[in-house]
Amino acid sequence: MEQAPNTSTPAQRRTPSRRVSLRRTEAIRGSRSAPRSQTGRKVYIVDGARTPFLRARGEPGPFTPVDLAVQCGRPLLGRQPFAPDAFDYVILGCVSVLADEMNPARVAALRLGMGEAMRAFTVQINCGSGMQSIDSGFRLIEGGQADLILAGGAEALSHSPLVWSRNATRWFGRFATARSPLKRLAALGGFRPNMLKPVIGLERGLTDPITDLSMGRTAEIIGHAFGITREQADAYALESHQRLARAQEDGTFAGELIPAVSRDGQLFEKDDGVRPDTSMEQLAKLKPVFERPYGRVTAGNSSQITDGASWVILASEEAVEEYGLTPIARIVDSEWSALDPAVMGLGPTICSAALTERLGFSREDIDLWEINEAFAAQVLACLAAWTDEDYCREVLGLEAPYGEVPRDRLNVDGGAISLGHPVGTSGNRIVLHLANALKRRGLRRGIATECIGGGQGGAMLLEVA
Numbered sequence: 001m002e003q004a005p006n007t008s009t010p011a012q013r014r015t016p017s018r019r020v021s022l023r024r025t026e027a028i029r030g031s032r033s034a035p036r037s038q039t040g041r042k043v044y045i046v047d048g049a050r051t052p053f054l055r056a057r058g059e060p061g062p063f064t065p066v067d068l069a070v071q072c073g074r075p076l077l078g079r080q081p082f083a084p085d086a087f088d089y090v091i092l093g094c095v096s097v098l099a100d101e102m103n104p105a106r107v108a109a110l111r112l113g114m115g116e117a118m119r120a121f122t123v124q125i126n127c128g129s130g131m132q133s134i135d136s137g138f139r140l141i142e143g144g145q146a147d148l149i150l151a152g153g154a155e156a157l158s159h160s161p162l163v164w165s166r167n168a169t170r171w172f173g174r175f176a177t178a179r180s181p182l183k184r185l186a187a188l189g190g191f192r193p194n195m196l197k198p199v200i201g202l203e204r205g206l207t208d209p210i211t212d213l214s215m216g217r218t219a220e221i222i223g224h225a226f227g228i229t230r231e232q233a234d235a236y237a238l239e240s241h242q243r244l245a246r247a248q249e250d251g252t253f254a255g256e257l258i259p260a261v262s263r264d265g266q267l268f269e270k271d272d273g274v275r276p277d278t279s280m281e282q283l284a285k286l287k288p289v290f291e292r293p294y295g296r297v298t299a300g301n302s303s304q305i306t307d308g309a310s311w312v313i314l315a316s317e318e319a320v321e322e323y324g325l326t327p328i329a330r331i332v333d334s335e336w337s338a339l340d341p342a343v344m345g346l347g348p349t350i351c352s353a354a355l356t357e358r359l360g361f362s363r364e365d366i367d368l369w370e371i372n373e374a375f376a377a378q379v380l381a382c383l384a385a386w387t388d389e390d391y392c393r394e395v396l397g398l399e400a401p402y403g404e405v406p407r408d409r410l411n412v413d414g415g416a417i418s419l420g421h422p423v424g425t426s427g428n429r430i431v432l433h434l435a436n437a438l439k440r441r442g443l444r445r446g447i448a449t450e451c452i453g454g455g456q457g458g459a460m461l462l463e464v465a
């Protein structure tokens, strides 16, 4: 394992420089949660659905986060043998909440006709939000406080709010509160054209506020530390597109993907980020985006900026019996970890290893993996870390390397590089897809895991019921 480089971006140079060292991740050992007993009630994933994932194309897309949640939520609720008001809670992950959709969980619940008595809350833990919503529901059912929960993620990155500079906000405030025409005229005099330049919301949102590193830069850091080459990252990205294209062709997403219709009647049936015809040659032509000229992270091997929503229905054993539901998979347990934000992409290595260790499983006991593809270099760095003796000993506290995850067991139907990454949704989608993929392939046990901007990781272990 190489020491990470001490490189700096112009943004970093404005602030005191910060040494980035993987050794600092040792601190994460203190952040693992204490072993939990397995005496809680059983929690099942009984159904779920998502919208097509639609690329953000530089202008607000046809759906807001709540629109998306409603688009796949309505048919999903319609195919259940119970009424929508039978749920105990609606929980929704959403990172970029729109000002006119505050607490989107509750807005979605009401628009879905789940009744005024429906309790609903929104969770935000950056890219972990969609998985956090499932975990929050899991804990409520496990602890006996609920029997049926609708847990989702909804994100419309194309609608990311624009953030104006402080000067502009101050000026808008003064102008809006000026009580007389004279005062309004005076306030108008303070206007400067450069105030119209927004601090773009999405770019800031994809930059860590503590280290001032973009998410792409954090992938470069760990890619460099674990010796991931540009060719390896491109080959991984190519395979992601090929796998998604194959899954789309062979009907893998039937039932999981529900078409969406915009207010002006346009039908969206398929994920539109996939490039079935991309090649190593085309990928090789793309310039590094985050570290020029020698970096390995390009538009071709990064997750795409996308709009999309996903829901899963969680049920207790009692609810399964009462409504005659057919479980897809059981949530066995979950784990969260925290680490240096500059190497946030390694989050999955820590929480997944801690989860299997706590449950008495080894890496070989896991039949399928969904590791959210934030960046190819980031996923590959995680895989390399698990085979690195020093990393496994020093960071994960393991006596031997955690082991290799075979590529044919990982992200078998593509991932965020080909499909897109609506950040508050992806964690939900990978859990739903893992459950379906385990069942379809007749496999037993899987882990869905993801890195989380800000320096965290989340993992959830499922078993086919």
Ligand SMILES: CC(=O)SCCNC(=O)CCNC(=O)[C@H](O)C(C)(C)COP(=O)(O)OP(=O)(O)OC[C@H]1O[C@@H](n2cnc3c(N)ncnc32)[C@H](O)[C@@H]1OP(=O)(O)O
Binding pocket: 127, 206, 215, 216, 275, 278, 279, 282, 283, 286, 289, 298, 299, 300, 301, 302, 303, 304, 305, 374, 375, 421, 423, 451, 452, 453
């Ligand atoms: C915790 C976490 O999960 S962290 C992750 C959070 N998410 C992120 O950080 C998002 C990461 N992704 C990004 O920021 C953006 O996708 C970027 C900056 C990498 C690229 O953005 P854009 O430049 O808008 O990408 P875009 O899709 O337009 O592609 C740029 C070019 O590459 C080309 N391209 C992209 N992918 C491919 C491909 N697979 N094959 C061939 N060409 C490709 C496009 O055609 C385009 O070419 P053009 O300019 O000639 O039209």
